[in-house]
Amino acid sequence: MQNPAIAPVLPLVSVVIAAFNAEDSLDRAVQSALAQKLPVEVIIVDDASGDKTVAIAERLMEQDPRVRLVLSEANGGPSVARNLGIGAARGEWIAILDADDAFAPGRLVHLTALGDRHDADLVADNLFFYDWHAGAVVGTALSRTAEPIRHIRPAEFVRNAITGRSPFDFGQLKPIFRRRFLTTRCLRYPPQLRHGEDFAFIIDCLLADGRFILSAEPHYLFTQRQGSISDQGSGQSRTLLNLDAMRAHSLAMLDLPRVRDDRVLSRLLARRASAIRQQHSWNRVYPHLRARKPMALLEAMMTDWSNWPMLGRHLIRRWHHRAQMARIVQPERTSLSNSTLS
Template sequence: MEKVTVIIPCYNGEAFIEKAVRSALGQTIPTRVIVVDDCSKDNSFALLQAIAANEPRLTAIRQPQNGGPSAARNAALRLVETPWVANLDADDYLLSDRLRRLVEHGEAKGLDFVADDVIRVEPGQSPADGVRVWKDELFGSVPMGLARFVRENMAKYAGPRREIGYLKPLMRVTFLREKDLFFREDMRLAEDYEFYARSLTLGARWEVIDPCGYIAVSMPDSLSKAYPTAAIEKMVQADRAFLKTPGLSAEERAAIGEHLHQTATDYAWRTMIDGVRTKSPALMLRALMQPPAVSGKVMLRMVKHLLRLPILPEIPELPRKPARESAGLGLT
């Protein structure tokens, strides 16, 4: 019997969805795969149906209307019957031994979530030439509580583009069912971060371990690179909701407050940009009508812009080791 189901949301993924599906089906332990097509306009669903016709472990369904990746994931989660479930983005893929490693670690430690450090590659680049998302050195395993998780999603602590909200953990299905845990369908940016943080507020036992073989392909048209200002506002609302969680420790409340300050600053800055572009005094005023720490950051960025100084990133991204030197997977 399969222990793991891999769920994949798909929208216009004809060029890469088969690679993702084959990598999930080709694991060294038996897996099931559920792909939810989110009303693709290309031939993604027809391709998935053709693969499923010859592969009983693949289930391919199509949403009645486009609802975004969270809605697609939730539709897949409701169909899962295995003890463990793992997310895979349609443009990413897995090395063959990844799920075995994750399952063995999760079962040995009695975890609810176990995430491995992701290897990020550019299109066409080999995993050996990619870079790790979180760390550049082997660390074994790290227990992850709410305060640390939140801080590891801020450049101040993790470094630019090292946020662990990008990770794709293996998740224990009984925990998800008991806590009625699903992705927020009104969020299309940082919905992973919100879902993982919420799991920690509900008592999930979490660890992050060294890379096991999740390969994230950095696509030029990814939503994480181009998103509307309203998507950042949802992040601000999520952080404010977390601060209302009963029983938070002082450290957890401080960490969420810091993250809220970061997201509120990003939201205010984008609102200012929108105001300038549309010549809207109301939007520019809204950007400045924020708590002093936030409006001060916005004004500082405006001064830098007028002086033609670099605005972002405020913390420089440091050089990274190639995965062949840092991942410990024998990549060549």
């Protein structure tokens, strides 16, 4: 007599990975998600890659039935790819994982427990900064002595997402989202944004009265675009910088009734838009500073007065960064590098 068929266990968390030319990092990201100690599914959304990303995803599917592959017909960027993944998700929670990042062991257990305890719709944690070429954790985004659990409201979120000015941009946080909340509010990533889409999605959730909990414990390995130790570009990020689109999004939000009725939030969004404009100007100056071309630097600095305070903030951040790097304990960094996070 045959045993009756066992119904498949529905995932508690659907991990959505938007992948574009991610052949060097995809396996690491997927394995970190599969290693979580709760029921998961991993949805890889290939965004019309031109390398071996699809072949790697197909191999991972053969090795583990929890892995699924969704193919995008054309390259639409991270927002479009993530929306495809959200549409395919079956879990109670949806976790976004960038293809060049990784979860630390126990991350999803920690975040889902917090979400249930606080009846939250979004739950985020602190980030480990990871230098790809050094293969090492080089610090955290938020102080580990910060308030252990914080309830983040719209104004506080935007206040901590002033481009180029906030000590750490909260728009880079990677929350997990309660799927029921996204479905009932019809929330998706803005498809027109390829840069700054995380900020836009999170603020939309907050303006839809989403309850957002932030933990000071780090459980997400965030690959730095420029490594703190190696001083090399990761080579993994596929983000196309588009500060004009980010600024236009922040300005457009000023016309929303919910924003117009909140003077504090309006001022903060206007300040963010102004800061993005200044960052755009600074991005034209910085290459001359990095190349140590003083005359070209001075000429570029004179084109916009806002470059001078930007230079001051840059030098102060560099000083703080070097001081922080000098305090990093090598054994801690090495032990993390040699663990399953690598």
